[in-house]
Amino acid sequence: MTSRSIALPRSATRRERPSARQLRQLDPLLLASSLLLICYGLVMTYSVTAEDRSFSGDPSEFVVRGAVFAALGIVLMLAVAFVDYSWLGTFAPVLYLVTLAALAVVLFIGVSVLGGQRWIPLAGQKIQVSELAKVLMVIVLAKWWADRHDRARSITTLGGALLLIVPPALLVYRQPDLGTSLVFIAIFFGIAFLAGARLWQLTALIAGAGAAFPLVWSLLKDYQRARLVAFLDPYADPQGAGWNIIQSLIAVGSGEATGKGLTAGTQSPLGYLPIAESDFVFAGLAEDLGYVGAVILFALYVVLLLAALRLALRARDPFGSLLAAGVVSMIAFQVVVNVGMAISLMPVTGIPLPFISHGGSSLLSICFALGVLQSVAMRREAGAAPRL
Amino acid sequence: MLSSRVPPTTHPRRYATAALAIVVLMVMLSVRLYDLQIVHGDEYRLLSEQNRILRLPVAAERGIIVDRNGVVLTRNLPGFSVSVIPIDLPVATQVALAERLGALLGREGKDVLSAIQLQRTQNPYEPVRLSLKPVPREVALALVERADAYPGVRVDADAIRSYVDGPLYSPILGYVGSITPEELDARREAGYLPDDAIGRTGVERVYERFLRGTYGWREIERDAAQREIQTLAHVPPKPGGNLVLTLDDRLQRILQKELDQGIAKDTFSQAVAIAMNPQNGEVLAMVSTPAYDNNIFVTGATSAQLRQIYTDTRHPLVNKAIGEIYPPGSTFKMVTGLSALSEGTATRNTVVNVTATSFTIAGTPFFDWTAHGSLDFVNGFAHSSDIYFYSLAAGSPMSNNPGVGPEAIAKYGRMLGFGAPTGIDLPGEASGIMPDPAWKQATFDEPWTIGNTYQEAIGQGFVAVTPLQLLNAYAAVANGGTLYAPHVLKQVNDLGGNATYVPKAEITRKLAIPSEQLRLLREAARRVVTIGHASMPNAKLPIAGKTGTAEFGASSGKDSAGRNLLGFHNWFVSFVPKADNTDPTAEIAMVIFTFDSSKTLCELCLNPAVAMTQRVYEAYLATPVKP
Secondary structure (H helix, E strand, C coil), rough: HHHHHHCCCHHHHCCCCHHHHHHHHCHHHHHHHHHHHHHHHHHHHHHHHHHCCCCCCCCCCCHHHHHHHHHHHHHHHHHHHHHCCCHHCCCHHHHHHHHHHHHHHHHCCEEECCCCEEEEEEEEEEEEEHHHHHHHHHHHHHHHHHHEEEEECCCHHHHHHHHHHHHHHHHHHHHCCCCHHHHHHHHHHHHHHCCCCCCCHHHHHHHHHHHHHHHHHCCCCHHHHHHHHHHHHHHCCCCCCHHHHHHHHHHHHHHCCCCCCCCCCCCCCCCCCCCCCCCCHHHHHHHHHHHHHHHHHHHHHHHHHHHHHHHHHHHCHHHHHHHHHHHHHHHHHHHHHHHHHHHHCCCCCCCCCCCCCCHHHHHHHHHHHHHHHHHHHHHCCCCCCCCC | CCCCCCCCCCCCHHHHHHHHHHHHHHHHHHHCCCCHHHHHHHHHHHHHHHHHHHEEEEEECCCCCCCCCCCCCEEEEEEEEEEHHHCCCCCCHHHHHHHHHHHHCCCCCCCCHHHHHHHHHHHCCCCECCCCEEECCHHEEEEEEEECHCCCCEEEEEEEEEEHHHHHHHHHHHHEECCCHHHHHHHHHHHCCCEEEEEEEEEEHHHHHHCCCCCCEEEEEEECCCHHHEEEEEEEEEEECCEEEECCCHHHHHHHHHHHHHCCCCCCEEEEEEEEECCCEEEEEEEEECCCCCCHCCCCCCCHHHHHHHHHHCCCCCCCCHCCCCCCHHHHHHHHHHHHHHHCCCCCCCCCCCCCCCCCCEEEEEEEECEEECCCCCHHCCCCCCHHHHHHHCCECCCCCCCCCCHHHHHHHCCCCCCCCCCCCCCCCCCCEECCHHHHHHHHCCCCHHHHHHHHHCCCCCCCCCCHHHHHHHHHHHHHCCCCCCEEEEECCCCCCCEEEEECCEEEECCCCCCHHHHHHHHHHHHHHHCCCCCCCCCCCCCCEEEEEEHHHHHHHCCCCCCCCCCEEEEEEECCCCCCCCCCCCCCEEEEEEECCCHHHCCCCCHHHHHHHHHHHHHHHCCCCEE
């Protein structure tokens, strides 16, 4: 890291308490869409769990947990906003090492759930390290490219970024969590693209990955291969590999225009829709709230993502800009893949739907990321944004 | 202070591209969603309902069948059936499951598999029954307890049709069997299901509409593990109606015992007996033996059982009372007599002097069984003189009677119901043959001869009747001239025993025969017993009747024991007036037909049907008969 990349803003040097003027600097569209999405997620957690008639235990447990995490997330987001994001950049090398160490720890002492070793127990909660790792890798890669913004077209910059992303992606893949490792790849490409890497280099990388597909295929686990085959033809084995896809399609389609109503879905409470509160939560949402509910969700995502991109153009420096680029890449990729999976446009991979999937680690990580973006927003130079 | 600020990005267009890409992707997702939820939403809605809601038929109990006094002839035994709902059975495990189920149900694994596969292509949400016969309780329990090992398998309570005395009633009752795909196609509208049983033959078939109830339905909600969460709706089934037949079990058993004894003694090889009430056409008993045990068709016949039934030359599957035709022999002299009397070519005083046992016309001899001497109508009938009735039919060298002619005989024969089904409410009724010159010309392209008339006059030659036709014709004489359509259904009762349907006695026609001629026939028939051919020692009842022998004589060869291969088939058709007079008051008429009764070496032995008839009437009528 070089010191010249750390351009300390005036506001950060004064260490003042948050003032009304600073609060006005928060990006309102980003904040509003974030809060609405968090609420939407809470409503869906309630809807999907409350209707589960075969659920044994306290049906409000999920909702209470979700509400606690939502509150924590909002607090975290605002708290992070008041911290100058440049500090994160300063600690990027440390964050990277911590990420690698934490992911390695998961592999050795992690808790297995549904065949994936993804959690470590901490303070009575299970922490899904890879969720946080995604945000930390956004910071690491943003910092990498920001430090080299004048050498963005150099192949060494791209190569270095690649070397940074491969170890955590492999560690996550080993859990096994193919989906999250794909999110890492998406963050890598997203930041590289927006940082200004040469298009032919990126294209060559993608082509290389495509050429390596047979190798990747041979490395895939049987169930992952079965999912890919089932994606191509779910009705080949409707009770087996194709089950999730078919049931998800049925849930989505049966929602019709306005849905069966909150808590009135039938696919998830009766167990037809698997893991309805996380991976397939979108199917439950589309079943309960219909096309209208889904399109409202999409609209909120679009507002959030475009606000983040606008923020990137107004950022104080390339680091801030690329932080936004990374967060947008992460969220957009997860949304498209998760929804695409539910409506059979994508193979089944366990990627949570940001804000909506029930999961404390996921929600807190996203709130942390959005807090960082608000930090970028608060420190933007008014009137400095280039016109699009 | 910083003099020059680093711009946040040098690639704003890439950000614009990213924004565009996000919007495009979201629109693509929305379009796909539109297709799923708006365009095809109703299809997926249906699928989600089919997922969770199982509409299970609840079988209605088939009505039982009782005799006129309430004796149970057919009941339903409790049992279990095993079926599979293909949608709940993973394809990957169906081969193994079919094998295991096959072993439990006593079927070939591949048959079970193909049944499942067929149903999977037709309607995987509907259960297909795999148990061909009722499943024992232990097997049913094993399947229920290990439900996890048998995905998609259902065990349901299922009544088993049980025929209380199989062969005794099988010719009348028939049996139920699984519906065929073709029948199902034709009857889906009527509420039939692929696993349905349907009346195959007999009363079970004819009165299927009463016996069969209406399915109830149970809608259950299930989770993905196929556990029933709740019953959403329940429509109870409507049980079928109970049939009360006109049959009297007591008479049926008396007849069966007589006929079985005859077969056991090898007096004859097959036999038919029918009794009916001449006043209304109610069939009181109908025995066709040998018959078959209809229970084996319900529970699944073994190939050995089927082979035995199908290779038996006595055709046990045929109800010979209505399904086979035989020469009526001398019983047909009633028709010849009535036609001559009605047409006025003869009276009760018409005398034929039978001076020899034969006469010859154009080189062909025509025989009588003895030289009777001078006979009037009553005596000619009572002694069953062939030459007397030759003379009434076509004239003869021993008489100056002109003869009534073959057309007139055929006319009165048809009037009495010959040559056409009687219309009994049982399937498989034969028409018989009532020949006349036109019929012979059309059938054989040969002219009618006087020999044909002679043969017809005594019930030989071309004329062929079912035992029921013969009985019905005599019943019409016995009741004073009404030809009924015989029937076996007395009424249909609901569960509370209230009649929901009572068939009307169906009159086929009133005979266009003067009542005094019918009275003369009743008198002559009574004489058959008192002075003539059917001697009944110590008779306690005023039985009237007519014997008949369908003769093949020695023409068909002899077996190794020296017996005629196809010798005699004996008839005795009778009725019992209330008192020993000629009034049309008989409330019972009966025909007994013994096939191949020349197994005894004695060709002129007494007709075995006569003694049996006397014993049956006396045994049956010794106890007052309920109306």
